[in-house]
Amino acid sequence: MCMIKAYLPFLAAGICLRFFVWRKNDETGEKPMRKQKKKQGTARTYKTAPNFTAQHLLHHPETIRQLIRSARLSSADTVLDIGAGKGSLTFPLADQAGKVIAVETDAEFVRVLRAKAEGDPRIRIIHGDFRLIRLPKEAFHVAANIPFSITTPILEKLLGPEGRAFQRGVLIVEKGAARRLTQSETGDPRLLLWRMHFVLKMQSVIPRAHFAPPPRVDAAVLRIERREHPMIPVQHSARFVGFAKHMLREPRLAAAHALRGIFTPAQIKASMQLANVSREQPVRSLTLEQWASLFCSMLQHVAPHRWPKG
Numbered sequence: 001m002c003m004i005k006a007y008l009p010f011l012a013a014g015i016c017l018r019f020f021v022w023r024k025n026d027e028t029g030e031k032p033m034r035k036q037k038k039k040q041g042t043a044r045t046y047k048t049a050p051n052f053t054a055q056h057l058l059h060h061p062e063t064i065r066q067l068i069r070s071a072r073l074s075s076a077d078t079v080l081d082i083g084a085g086k087g088s089l090t091f092p093l094a095d096q097a098g099k100v101i102a103v104e105t106d107a108e109f110v111r112v113l114r115a116k117a118e119g120d121p122r123i124r125i126i127h128g129d130f131r132l133i134r135l136p137k138e139a140f141h142v143a144a145n146i147p148f149s150i151t152t153p154i155l156e157k158l159l160g161p162e163g164r165a166f167q168r169g170v171l172i173v174e175k176g177a178a179r180r181l182t183q184s185e186t187g188d189p190r191l192l193l194w195r196m197h198f199v200l201k202m203q204s205v206i207p208r209a210h211f212a213p214p215p216r217v218d219a220a221v222l223r224i225e226r227r228e229h230p231m232i233p234v235q236h237s238a239r240f241v242g243f244a245k246h247m248l249r250e251p252r253l254a255a256a257h258a259l260r261g262i263f264t265p266a267q268i269k270a271s272m273q274l275a276n277v278s279r280e281q282p283v284r285s286l287t288l289e290q291w292a293s294l295f296c297s298m299l300q301h302v303a304p305h306r307w308p309k310g
């Protein structure tokens, strides 16, 4: 009895800790990491710290059909399924595309995928972290219900220099993330850069009930298409980020003021006229065309030593 009494405070502390961890996972809307069976022999190897795995599997047949249809794939296409799970998208995608590359970190899911895809030359399964794999060099598309917890690293990889062969994609992301990525006004220089090269659109909302287990929030389909003609020269991408950061130090400031550190007064007048920017227009309300025009004016007329650093 005395022994039990002595252990009671530790037991209570343990229960509190479990509750706290559970609440934390609940707040993020993510499921805690699944435990791996040791005997599978394909132990998880992370080069970076493990993240929540976000295993919200899509189980709604019509939503799956719509996503596959909207990916507009042909038998000549290569498509990436990022976070393939048990293959709810992988196999329907293989019926449309020439080649599907399915990337998945979870050893148990990879085992299921390999068993289902055995002998199917159209499907290649990569057991690994998408953030660490090498992207195809030939043109490719993406159709995926991605792990929400790594939405930004996934976009950085696809829309940055590494993803130079990425053409277009339909990605299921958190609805809030889809809104942020597609609303017209933004104060995020990197998002502006992505928009110079890609068109991002929120295509449709997917109710949380279409996933198992359901996430805490609804999801949405984010459509991404590479622009045929980028709005700024690709080789000046890093410079564009430097320019946008400089301009967005105070997003509510009138563009004419924000341009001061870079352009002379005469250059400000001319470049604003060319970009059709009004005198009091705040920086954060500049349209993509205005951003591109002001930036190109800087490249053309301002001495490189005055260009803001990234």
Ligand SMILES: C[S@@+](CC[C@H](N)C(=O)[O-])C[C@H]1O[C@@H](n2cnc3c(N)ncnc32)[C@H](O)[C@@H]1O
Pocket (backbone or CB within 6 Å): 052, 053, 054, 055, 056, 057, 058, 059, 082, 083, 084, 085, 086, 087, 088, 089, 103, 104, 105, 106, 109, 128, 129, 130, 131, 144, 145, 146, 147, 148, 150
């Ligand atoms: C939202 S689920 C989607 C699963 C499946 N595509 C579906 O729709 O049913 C995301 C999947 O990504 C996997 N995952 C999590 N982190 C990953 C990473 N860094 N690289 C690749 N896959 C990852 C999870 O194990 C999970 O199976």
